[in-house]
Amino acid sequence: MNRTRHLRVDRISCTGQGLCAELLPELIDLDEWGYPVLKDRTVPGHLRAHARRAVAACPRLALRTDRDRP
Amino acid sequence: MNSPTTAPPTGGHGAPPPDGSSGVRLLAGWYATGRPATLADHLGRYGPPPVTAAGGPASAGLIEAVEAAGLTGRGGAGFPTARKLRAVADRRRRAVVVVNAVESEPASRKDRFLLAVAPHLVLDGAVLAAGAVGADTVHVCLPRDPSGGYRRLDAALEERRRAGLDRVRLLPHALPHAYVSSESTSLVRWLGGGPARPQGSPPRSHERGVDRRPTLVSNAETLAHLALIARYGPDWFRRSGTREEPGTLLVTVSGAVVSPGVLEAASGTPLTTLLDRAGGPAEPLRAVLLGGFAGTWLPAEHLRTPLARRDLAPLGAAPGAGVVVALPRSACPLTETARMLAYLAAHSARQCGPCRLGLPAVAEDFAALAAGRADPVLWSRLSHRVALLPDRGACRHPDGAARLAASALHAFADDVDRHLTEGPCPAAHEPPRIPVPPATPPEAWR
Amino acid sequence: MTTLALTGSPLWYASRAGGTLALVLLTATVVLGIASGGRAAPRRTGRFGIGLLHRDLSLLTLVFLVVHVVTAVLDPFARLGWAVSVVPFGASYRPLWLGLGTAALDLLLAVLLTSALRLRLGVRRWKAVHRLAYAAWPLALFHGVGSGTDTRLPLQLWLYAGCLAAVVAAVWWRLAKAGPGRVAARLLAATAATAVPVVLGAFLAAGPLQPGWAQSAAAAALPLGGGR
Structure with a gap:
């Protein structure tokens, strides 16, 4: 049940709103145009709730967490 | 290196197999005759594709033969073909095969050439792959260019139809000629009625591609090799090439x-x-x-x-x-690279942020560097921007452009220094040495 | 007319208060939605704060809407019946003005449902339904104004004016910030933002602000409902 989760960005849907980086700065940076740069795809256990919040906050639904492959 | 003798598994057709070790296989007919192979030439040389004679069972072993041969995709990524075949064959629904001969890379002509001189080798491979994965339709995708490739393909398909050779439907298509439209998801999207632009995954094409069916997208040359493996076997295939990368x-x-x-x-x-x-x-x-x-x-x-x-x-x-x-040596490598980058930037699908904003910025920085118009922070800005391109698009277009830019900065580090300190180089105003198509956006995606 | 507003059961008061609060909350939700779409960036909270507030206020709106609807249905005076809460324009009591409210509620329920399932629906389908909230807001406003029980109270009028000003200002702010492209959508937004205040003003002057509106609106419906 407690398998690791990986962040995935749908790059076509993403419009660089940047909310994900506000909510999950530990794993997500923004480039100079406001588009996300994943510092690490793997979500550590203690950031899981934050990751969930970041996924829920994306207005384009472009951020997801996958259970399996990175 | 490998077993010295191999009997062709389905032998008995046509001429003996082209010599395995010489390194000439797909183009053997072309070298022998100097003219494109008609269906009669092709059948005389190789015999009919083994799937037609044997029906289903011959194709069951084909994936294993391809795996034993160690065939990898010849479209650039080099993915093991057997794994791709198996991924599609394992799905329950009836599959679709897509032959990728769009070849949008400006410096590559090999798929067009192969389809021009030995079209039936490619089509045999497609038909055999269709049998192996359980497909009833083969889409053959070419670029929409004035070279006459589409007309020739149509004629080759007509020859096969008249001979009653294939049990699957073979359909030719001419796709818009943009750099990213040869990406496999672009083909799937275009065949589904959309623009020939890459699509983010999932779902992956082998799960749900054309007509929402499992789809095998394979490079034309790869399929031609497959057609020969089906005839002469994996050991024959391994007689050429290296152990890790046979053929x-x-x-x-x-x-x-x-x-x-x-x-x-x-x-x-x-x-x-x-x-x-x-x-x-x-x-x-x-x-x-x-x-x-x-x-x-x-x-x-x-x-x-x-x-x-x-x-x-x-x-x-x-x-x-x-x-x-x-x-x-007489060319300016940075100027040549800058022109390629400008082309790549113009030919992005403009779907993802890094390609819409990052790639043109890299191209512009590079052009400034090549022209000797560098500002004090150009080098650090350019390196940073290049490093941020890979792995951030729906397809690998930004990765490829970043690879070109990074390798130029690395391989021509002395030139970079000189351009940064001394300004423009004399070669910068010479006519280009490597032909690059105009850096204008594609006219059509559909 | 004021006397009419002072008669009636506690349920009737609760319903009117719930409805008014729901309208104010819906207005705030819509304004925040417009603001986040226009990439408003408050200095003290992050931009995600707007999104969270938008979500929380929308849920609170629905809470007060439930209060508004349940108390209205339970109130013995209007004898509405539960069907009214979901089937628009079927009421015997002020069918048009009540129907607007029911339609707004239905739209908001669709928005709620699709928002809960948005990760499965995908952004395009979710957004398509979510835009219905823009239609729900004027429906709710006209529902409140037209039903009219409290419309002539100065405080209530100021409240409506405030709600209207907030949403219209948000729309114009967003239009001013918007880049090129999507001309049709921007034209539609500008037209709607102009039309709603004009129509509302004209309607107020012609109807609810004339003496006897609440009575006549109710009285006109009473014989049909066969009530008292």
């Missing part, structure tokens, strides 16, 4: 060589040999571009390296789709 591959040699063109060589052939077979360098060489516009610059001192993944990997390069462009 031959088609190589497009262009740039500063005496007679540029497409040739077939065993995997692992040294780059110097390839250049010599293209007539040799027309003038002293500075470097070669390997893998195309999305490839890597390899300085001339590495030209003895074999054209194989394993040998090129330590140098940060890869054979890609078999593109070798020779850059003469």
